[in-house]
Amino acid sequence: MNRIAVLTDSTSDLPKALRERYEIDYVPMNYVIDEREYPASLDWQSHSPKEFYDLMRSGVRVRTTQVPRGVFEEKFAEYLSQGTDVVYIACSSALSGSVNLARVIASELEARYPDARVYCVDTLISSLGQGELALRAAKLRTAGKSAREIAAQIEAERLTVNQYGTVASLDYLRRAGRVKASSAFFGNLFGVKPIILSDRIGQNFAFKKVKGALAARREIARLVTQEVIEPGTQTLYISHADNLAAAEQLRDDILAGVQFADVCISDIAPIVGASVGPGTVIAFFAGKEVTIEGAE
Amino acid sequence: MTERIDGLRLHELLRGGYARLHANAQTVDRLNVFPVPDGDTGTNMSLTLRGAVTVETQSAACELLRAASRGALLSARGNSGVILSQFLRGLSEGVQEKKTLSTADFALALQSATDCAYRAVIHPTEGTMLTVMRETSEALCTAPTDFEGFFALLLAQMRASLARTPELLPVLKEAGVIDSGGAGLVYIFEGMDAALRGEAADLAEALPDAPAPAAASGEEEFGYCTEFILQLSLRENFTLSTLIEHLETLGNSIVAVQDGELVKVHVHTFKPEDALAYAHRFGEFVNIKIENMSVQHNEILQRTRKKYALVAVASGSGMHACFREMGVDAIVEGGQTQNPSAQDFLRAFASLNAEHIVVLPNNSNILLTARQAAQMYQGAQMHVIPTRTPAEGYSALTMMEPGSETIDAFIQSLTQCLSGVTTGYVTTATRDCVLGGVQARRGQYIALAAEQMLAASDDRLSAAMALFAQLPNMPDNQVLTVFFGEGVPQEEAEALQDALSRRWPLLEIGLVDGTQPVYDYIFCIE
Numbered sequence: 002m003n004r005i006a007v008l009t010d011s012t013s014d015l016p017k018a019l020r021e022r023y024e025i026d027y028v029p030m031n032y033v034i035d036e037r038e039y040p041a042s043l044d045w046q047s048h049s050p051k052e053f054y055d056l057m058r059s060g061v062r063v064r065t066t067q068v069p070r071g072v073f074e075e076k077f078a079e080y081l082s083q084g085t086d087v088v089y090i091a092c093s094s095a096l097s098g099s100v101n102l103a104r105v106i107a108s109e110l111e112a113r114y115p116d117a118r119v120y121c122v123d124t125l126i127s128s129l130g131q132g133e134l135a136l137r138a139a140k141l142r143t144a145g146k147s148a149r150e151i152a153a154q155i156e157a158e159r160l161t162v163n164q165y166g167t168v169a170s171l172d173y174l175r176r177a178g179r180v181k182a183s184s185a186f187f188g189n190l191f192g193v194k195p196i197i198l199s200d201r202i203g204q205n206f207a208f209k210k211v212k213g214a215l216a217a218r219r220e221i222a223r224l225v226t227q228e229v230i231e232p233g234t235q236t237l238y239i240s241h242a243d244n245l246a247a248a249e250q251l252r253d254d255i256l257a258g259v260q261f262a263d264v265c266i267s268d269i270a271p272i273v274g275a276s277v278g279p280g281t282v283i284a285f286f287a288g289k290e291v292t293i294e295g296a297e
Numbered sequence: 298m299t300e301r302i303d304g305l306r307l308h309e310l311l312r313g314g315y316a317r318l319h320a321n322a323q324t325v326d327r328l329n330v331f332p333v334p335d336g337d338t339g340t341n342m343s344l345t346l347r348g349a350v351t352v353e354t355q356s357a358a359c360e361l362l363r364a365a366s367r368g369a370l371l372s373a374r375g376n377s378g379v380i381l382s383q384f385l386r387g388l389s390e391g392v393q394e395k396k397t398l399s400t401a402d403f404a405l406a407l408q409s410a411t412d413c414a415y416r417a418v419i420h421p422t423e424g425t426m427l428t429v430m431r432e433t434s435e436a437l438c439t440a441p442t443d444f445e446g447f448f449a450l451l452l453a454q455m456r457a458s459l460a461r462t463p464e465l466l467p468v469l470k471e472a473g474v475i476d477s478g479g480a481g482l483v484y485i486f487e488g489m490d491a492a493l494r495g496e497a498a499d500l501a502e503a504l505p506d507a508p509a510p511a512a513a514s515g516e517e518e519f520g521y522c523t524e525f526i527l528q529l530s531l532r533e534n535f536t537l538s539t540l541i542e543h544l545e546t547l548g549n550s551i552v553a554v555q556d557g558e559l560v561k562v563h564v565h566t567f568k569p570e571d572a573l574a575y576a577h578r579f580g581e582f583v584n585i586k587i588e589n590m591s592v593q594h595n596e597i598l599q600r601t602r603k604k605y606a607l608v609a610v611a612s613g614s615g616m617h618a619c620f621r622e623m624g625v626d627a628i629v630e631g632g633q634t635q636n637p638s639a640q641d642f643l644r645a646f647a648s649l650n651a652e653h654i655v656v657l658p659n660n661s662n663i664l665l666t667a668r669q670a671a672q673m674y675q676g677a678q679m680h681v682i683p684t685r686t687p688a689e690g691y692s693a694l695t696m697m698e699p700g701s702e703t704i705d706a707f708i709q710s711l712t713q714c715l716s717g718v719t720t721g722y723v724t725t726a727t728r729d730c731v732l733g734g735v736q737a738r739r740g741q742y743i744a745l746a747a748e749q750m751l752a753a754s755d756d757r758l759s760a761a762m763a764l765f766a767q768l769p770n771m772p773d774n775q776v777l778t779v780f781f782g783e784g785v786p787q788e789e790a791e792a793l794q795d796a797l798s799r800r801w802p803l804l805e806i807g808l809v810d811g812t813q814p815v816y817d818y819i820f821c822i823e
Contacts, residue, residue: 060529060558060580172526172559176583191556191807192776192823193695212696212714212823213775213805 003117004085005148007138008076010068010099011041011272012092014240015132019265023139028072028089030099032271033064041065041271050268054243054279057173063275065177067099073106081114086148090135090155093203094123096179096276120152122159125203128273129238129265130162130285160291164199165224166283167217169244171195171207173278180205181295196220197283198293206295214247221284222254228288229259237261238285242269247282255284299444299493301397304361308354311365313492314485315346321484328477330468331745332726332737333633333815338477341375341636341662345382346485348372348638357396362389370669374638377478379665380414380426382639387413400440400447407434417665424466426478432458448490455483471732520548520567522590524622526583527560527576535560535579538787541810547572550618552810559583563622565590605699605707606651606677609690610637610659610667613783613813616687623694626651632687633815636663642670646677653704655711656681659690680704682711686720687813688821691778714823719774721746721764721820723757742817757785761793761818765800768822777804778821780811785818793818 007023009015011030020027020043029040034056039047048056057063080087087107091100100123107119122138124131134155141151174180180197181204194217195207211220225237237255241248248266256264269281277283302310318325318339325339349369355361366389369382391409395402411430415421436454440447462476463469469476529535537555540562544551548566555561560579566572569587576582609625611617612632620628627645631637646654654677658667664683671679684690693711701707722745726737730750737743737753744752744764752763765771777797781790787810794806811819 058557060532062528170556170559172583191554191695191778192805210696210698212692212717214803215773215775 002147004083005142005151006080006085006087007090007135007142007151008080008087009090009131009135010092010097011043011270012097012127013043013090013132013135014128014267014270014273015043015135016267017044019132019136023136025135025139026076028068028076028099030068030097030272031066032275033066034061038066039271043270045268045270048271050243053271053274057275057279063271065272065275067097067102070102070106073103074110077103077107077110077119078114081110081117081119084114084116086117087119088138088142088148088151088155089119089121090131090138091121091123092127092131092272093125093199095125095203096127096205097272118148120148122152122155123203124155124159124162125201126159126162126164126199126285128164128269128283128285129240129267130164130199132267133162133236133238133285133287134159160201161230161287161289162199162285163225163228163288163291164197164283164285165221166197166277166281167194167214167221168197168277169280170278174205174207174276177276179276180207196224199291200293200295201291202294204295206293208293208295218247218251218254218282221251221282222258225255225284225286225288226258229286230288232259232261232286234262235287236263236265239264239266240269240273240283240285241266242274242277242279242281244280244282247280251282251284261286300442301399302358302403302444303397304355304358307358307361307398308350308365310489310492311346312350313490313496314488315343315350317488317491318346318481318484319343322481325477325481325484327728328474328480329727330472330474331732331750332728332730332739332743333722333724333745337634337636338375338377339481341378342381342478342481342485344638345369345373345375345378348640349382349385358398359389359392359394359396362392365389370673371640371643372638373669374641374666375636375662376418376665377426377481378636378638379669380417380478381481382669383417384410384414384430387411400442400444403444403447404434404437404440407437410434417669422466424462424464424469425476426482428462428465429455429458429476429479429482432461444493448486448493452483452486452490455479455486459483472730520565520590521569522563522565522588523548523569523572523586524561524563525573525576525585527562527580528583529558529560529580531579532558537791540576540579541787543575544572547575550614552615552618552622554807554809556807563618565618603649603651605653605655605701605704606649607655607657607694607697608642608645608649609657609694610663611687611690612815613811615810615812616780619691619780619809619811620694623691624697624699625657625694631663632660632813633662636660637666639666639670639673642667643674646670646674646679649677651677653678653680653707655708657684657690657693657711659684659687661685678704680708682708682715684715686718686819687780687811688720688778688819689715689718691780691821692718692823717823719746719768719820719822721768721818721822722816723761723764723818724816726753746820746822757817758789758793758796761820762796762800764820765797771801774801774804774822776821776823777806778809778823779806780809780813780816780819780821782817782819783812783814790818 200206322339322343349365352364366386369385373379373382387410391406433455459479550565552563606626698710732750742760751767754760
């Protein structure tokens with residue numbers, strides 16, 4: 002059996018320690034500020050989280066690009082030329098075109114390197130939800146599964162990763178065109194917090210609203226309690242956009258109702274950050290399969 | 298000696314009652330627990346009774362009362378007016394088909410009237426006009442057979458009952474007043490008594506003075522409803538007040554809110570291009586929406602039936618604009634000092650074409666009128682959400698889910714956060730008073746919240762800050778919306794926002810130019 006590389010991208014929000022421990026590689030997307038392009042490093046090589054989100058707070062517009070063709074070509078070729086299979090745990094296709102581009106490039110390169118394969122998994126989620134699926138893939142590799150088996154299993158399980166988050170303002174998501182929300186959200190949103198889930202086709206969906214940040218955290222905690230399966234054997238992942246205090250409060254609110262084996266809190270890296278905006282907090286966990294689909 | 302009265306005579310009596318109440322309406326208005334221009338019980342009862350007496354006269358007592366009752370139900374405004382209209386309805390039901398009335402018939406009808414008035418109120422309070430009605434009608438079981446003697450006894454009972462109201466209702470006692478609705482009732486019966494004894498009522502003076510009913514809102518709208526969100530690129534060069542000043546030269550119904558680098562603007566103007574060109578100097582548009590309101594209006598007349606329509610009571614152009622922007626379909630003009638009549642509501646209902654009409658009365662003294670109008674309206678399924686303040690109405694709208702599949706879910710979305718809303722006010726004291734240990738002089742700014750006077754000050758900002766310092770559980774609140782009233786400069790509201798942000802850093806604070814009368818500030822605290 003070929004060796005296997007587990008590859009993800011800039012929207013997985015996986016911190017370095019976890020990537021190193023589980024030997025997970027990633028391909029960077031880019032973000033653009035004032036017409037200057039920066040690789041979206043998961044290790045914050047161009048801006049610190051505080052610098053990045055303060056720029057957004059000051060009104061600076063951050064644009065993002067999908068993984069560039071050349072980056073995919075180079076990375077895939079690097080593994081395939083060594084006879085290593087690649088399992089690419091990609092950002093939701095509803096949020097980024099990267100996975101579709103990867104499939105095209107993979108088929109081109111597989112013709113050149115017939116001894117190895119690239120399996121692209123559309124996770125239908127992003128941030129630590131995608132990151133969690135990448136970790137699962139790495140654990141399956143350790144358990145001796147083949148690349149094909151890993152990809153098939155992650156694809157089968159992807160909708161059991163639940164996401165419940167809240168943003169300080171829907172404007173960022175709306176501007177980025179990365180949210181489905183009912184017309185109720187397009188009116189005056191002052192003080193009103195949308196609760197955003199990742200729906201069954203991988204869109205962010207503002208499916209309900211509550212009043213105030215405290216109410217938002219409590220509602221997320223309630224939803225986690227309602228949807229979680231076997232919390233005692235899994236890690237609760239919380240990602241945040243320069244809002245550690247809220248992330249920790251959310252953790253405490255959730256743990257008051259449900260006991261998880263472990264908790265991992267991490268920064269939302271620039272790509273997801275650019276579309277959700279500063280202040281966002283999101284919880285990810287394994288639970289009941291997501292069946293909801295957002296509509297306008 | 299009058300032993301029987303017919304419709305013509307009863308009409309004279311009612312007109313006499315109206316004339317006397319009208320002449321004393323301001324006296325009744327002043328019987329307020331809070332030193333703010335609110336309720337206006339005398340004006341409300343007078344306008345309600347006006348609707349009862351300005352009907353075609355009838356020779357049969359039963360016919361006259363039916364017409365009077367119908368007139369009062371339509372013109373009812375304010376809780377006291379609704380109770381009075383229900384009293385007249387009960388009187389009408391109580392006389393059944395009698396063409397002339399004896400004192401015994403009248404006494405029986407008074408019992409029916411009292412019962413009907415009690416039913417109008419969900420939680421009747423003793424020490425109010427209801428008590429005065431009940432005690433009076435109970436005391437008339439054995440009454441003289443002549444109306445002169447009957448009215449003498451009735452008035453003696455009624456005045457005694459009125460004098461006892463402060464003993465039953467502590468807030469009256471503390472404020473040193475008698476119940477205003479009860480006082481209005483006494484004036485009505487005094488006037489009826491005077492008419493009975495041949496003192497001609499001076500209606501010539503009473504009728505022209507009464508204000509005409511408020512015009513249906515929305516007729517004055519013109520031009521283009523222009524809304525945009527601006528992302529500021531030159532934040533340091535931008536002040537919201539300068540933008541508003543410029544917009545005021547271009548149109549009306551202006552609402553402008555700034556949240557960090559985002560500015561949200563709503564204006565009605567004939568020149569949307571000028572508004573956009575001006576705003577564009579300060580940044581880039583996130584989105585723009587322009588609608589021709591006359592087209593909108595025509596569409597309203599022809600449009601298909603909506604599932605849900607919303608009617609809200611509001612006062613002040615900024616409040617109107619704010620509520621409309623949040624999805625209210627028809628606004629009934631009114632508020633604290635000018636309570637709308639049932640007819641005003643009916644007019645608003647009739648302008649809509651919807652399966653369900655949901656009403657936000659936004660004032661505790663307008664709730665009963667809204668309910669009464671809703672009961673009278675046949676064109677839709679009616680739902681009154683008992684919002685007691687504009688702040689509650691606003692909060693309800695922020696949580697609205699217009700796409701709700703069922704009316705129950707729709708109402709649930711509107712009511713889900715209501716229990717968490719505290720409303721605060723800053724206004725000017727209309728008289729010297731001491732309430733809840735707080736002393737206020739006439740003309741001072743006073744801060745009110747949760748039915749209590751919390752602070753008084755010569756300085757408006759200090760009164761506002763004191764309100765928040767006095768509010769229990771203030772640290773638990775997350776969101777504060779400040780509606781600043783007509784005459785309050787935007788800069789002052791911004792200064793208040795800054796001071797509150799420093800004191801409660803986690804509180805999200807938004808400003809709305811409500812341009813509401815009476816209240817310098819209305820706070821929606823959640």
